Amino acid sequence: MSLDQGTKEEITKKFQLHEKDTGSADVQIAILTERITELTEHLKRNPKDHGSRLAPS
Secondary structure: OOOOHHHHHHHHHHHOOOOOOOOOHHHHHHHHHHHHHHHHHHHHHOOOOHHHHHOOO
């Protein structure tokens, strides 16, 4: 359920404040938002997947 490296790089490039910025609040929030969105979509498609619901990766 985690994001692949390419997706993380795209998000980082979009929200980074400078060239080497990988940990600013903007980048972290964007990555977490994408993870939440993917998990929400997964749980809509797989309502009986209680493991992912209880312990998101």
